[in-house]
Amino acid sequence: MSTGESNVICAEHEKLYKTLDAFIEEVKDKPGVLIEVLHKAQEMFGYLPTEVQSHVAERLNLPESQVYGVVTFYNFFTMKPRGKHQIKICLGTACYVKGAEKVLDRFKEELKVDMEEITEDGNFSLHGVRCLGACSMAPVVLIGEKDFYGKVTANEIPKILKKYRG
Numbered sequence: 001m002s003t004g005e006s007n008v009i010c011a012e013h014e015k016l017y018k019t020l021d022a023f024i025e026e027v028k029d030k031p032g033v034l035i036e037v038l039h040k041a042q043e044m045f046g047y048l049p050t051e052v053q054s055h056v057a058e059r060l061n062l063p064e065s066q067v068y069g070v071v072t073f074y075n076f077f078t079m080k081p082r083g084k085h086q087i088k089i090c091l092g093t094a095c096y097v098k099g100a101e102k103v104l105d106r107f108k109e110e111l112k113v114d115m116e117e118i119t120e121d122g123n124f125s126l127h128g129v130r131c132l133g134a135c136s137m138a139p140v141v142l143i144g145e146k147d148f149y150g151k152v153t154a155n156e157i158p159k160i161l162k163k164y165r166g
């Protein structure tokens, strides 16, 4: 059974690599191509593991160290898998003072993961971020790119999570 599953994953990955290669063909002569390709690869794979970086390096005829350098330099690139719903908890000073740590602890407890980890079902991952620019609403939590929650209390968290479950 596990062999079958890994075959499915391989077939899925093969498809992704083919789509990525077609994209690379389209943009390879443009300036700033590496960043553009890495963005596309992260959008497709969800993150940039070393095998994806090697593939990009080979296709663009660049040293792997250069690709790795770019991936680690920009914080919008990640080498770790992220959940379908990324939960970003603001740990800036205002949020911290207003109880962000309690909020974070409750998320960890509910999801059974630590910071920068992904839940077993791949549905959520937990991330600490710096000031989200809404200190008057502290403590704040952002889920995905636009679901913003202000003045969050630990007790509200199960209700918030329920919206994103199944």
Ligand code: FES
Pocket (backbone or CB within 6 Å): 090, 091, 092, 093, 094, 095, 096, 130, 131, 132, 133, 134, 135, 136, 138, 139, 140
């Ligand atoms: S410190 Fe959290 S929004 Fe500013």
